[in-house]
Amino acid sequence: MNPYLLLAAAIVSEVFGSSMLKLSDGFKRWQPAIGVIVGMGLAFYCLSHALTSIPLGTAYAIWSGVGTALTAIIGVVAYKEPFDWKKGLGLLLIIGGVVMMRLTGGGH
Template sequence: MHWVHLMIAIVAEVVGTSALKASDGFSRPVPLLITVAGYAVAFFFLALTLRTIPMGVAYAVWSGVGIVLISLVGWLVFRQSLDAPALLGLGLIVAGVVVINGFSNAVGR
């Protein structure tokens, strides 16, 4: 269940960050409320995750997957470009998350 909690935290953080962009500097109230709610849900479920998954591993996965997903949202929704170095960096982040989950003994299973 702890991995489900972590995935909920990641998705909520991506929703919150996307709404933060859409809030246009906190000038639009609905996206602002979505931002606050998204981050509240994200931190709540991250806290639940930290009961069983080591903090460093949970945060590495949370931030790594979140970076990749928010970059994808930026590209698809906000039409932000991703050049070759950005794609390479995102690939390295994905590789890091795979290594942590596939080979680290620190991962709570």
């Protein structure tokens, strides 16, 4: 399977798991807690397979950058968390860093 598709699956799974953390209420609600465990387990499984072909630095930059941006967007949209220019600038800088890591072959 394409390693970047595996990385994308890892990111989506991790973002799902992180979103379920918010709903689990400190693991007091069992349905979202199961979502955390499944989401994070699938994320690390997919990431481990992606790392067989993608350099660690590149994969981690993409994983953390895209995951952070998606999680922040979910926070704003689903949980009505505030969004201001500082958060927007931070997300743009993260995305810019991911792009630079990818363009320079970060991790080689």
